[in-house]
Amino acid sequence: MSHPFRRLLLPLVLLAAAGSAQAGIFDDTEARKMITDLQRQVTDLQQQNQALADRLGKLENRVDNFKIANLVSQLDSQNDALAKLRGQLEVLEYNVEQTQKRQKDLYVDLDSRLRAVEPDGGGGGGTVPAATVPADKPAATADKAPAAGEQAAYDAAFGLYKSGNYVGAAAGFKEFMRLFPDGKLASNAQYWTGMSLTAQRDYKGAIATQQKLLASWPDSNKAPDALFNIAANQLEQGDKKAARKTLEDVVAKYPLTPAADKAKHLLGSLK
Incomplete structure (x- = not known):
């Protein structure tokens, strides 16, 4: 190669080398810039993630x-x-409570009216009107007078009942039954024994006492009232079904008696 040509080649080589050096510098700068951008993007994403995490925490709290x-x-x-x-x-x-009170008041009122119209104030041997006594069942002991001392013992016990001394009345009637078990007033004494127990809220004892009356003196003038008293005690015990059945029995067995009228009124209030 001639010397002139070498002189020309040298600048070209130097120029090419310079260009290569500039290209290398440019590539490093761009890479650093890209790294910086990526770092900034990462930082931005981290900040955004933190912001989202904070928002998420707030939402979870909410x-x-x-x-x-x-x-x-x-x-x-x-x-x-x-x-x-x-x-x-x-x-x-x-x-x-008010319904039960009204029923009890009705019973007491009707029973008081019944005692008021009985010949001896509810304690004597008054009989059921002839029209209400079945033809084949005469009014038992209606033509017999009480034995000596029987009426006095009965009146003493009945006086205790009227005064509100129901414990004393029950004891008095039981003593009467011991002294005069077959007396003319025995069924009446049995009835008022049951009523005295009702007043003491011994409903079970009252029912048993009236059931004994019905078994021992089925023809007594007190039988309708005893059956009605059983129904009243069943109501006090909360046995409405049994009470309704007993009241229906009163109406069916003794349709023309005051007890039947009371039973009808009480049945109406139970509907």
């Missing part, structure tokens, strides 16, 4: 608070419903 508030609201609603049910129960219990 959801938890909402759930708690919702549970509290439901609890409050249930408490309100429970309070209303309790109120309704109290009203029902009051109504039942």
Whole structure:
């Protein structure tokens, strides 16, 4: 190669080398810039992720608070419903109590009226009107007078009952039954023994006493009232079904008696 050509080649080589060096510098700068951009993007993403995490935490708290508030609201609603049910129960219990009181007052009133029209004030040997006594069942002992001392013993016990001394009355009538088990007033004494037990709220004992009257003196003028008293005691025990059946028996067996009229009134209030 001639010397001139070498002189020309040298600048070209130098120029090419310079260009290569500039290209290398350019590539390093761009790479660093890209790295810087990526780092910035990573930082931005990290910040965004943190922001999202913070928002998510706040949302979770809000959801938890909402759930708690919702549970509290439901609890409050249930408490309100429970309070209303309790109120309704109290009203029902009051109504039942008032109904039972009215039934008892009706019974006492009707029984008082019955005693008022009986010849001896409810204690003597008055008989059921002839029209109410079955033809094949004469009024037992209606033509016999009480034995000596029988009326006095009976009146003493009945006086205790009228004064409100039901314990003393029950004891007095039981003593009367011991002294005069077959007396003319025996069925009446048995009846008022049961009534004295009713007044003491011994409903089971009263029912047993009246059942004994019905078994021992089925033709007694006190039989209708004894059966009615059984129904009244069954009501006091809360056995409405049995009481209704007993009241229906009173009406069916003794249709023309005051006891039947009382039974009809009481049946009407039980509907």
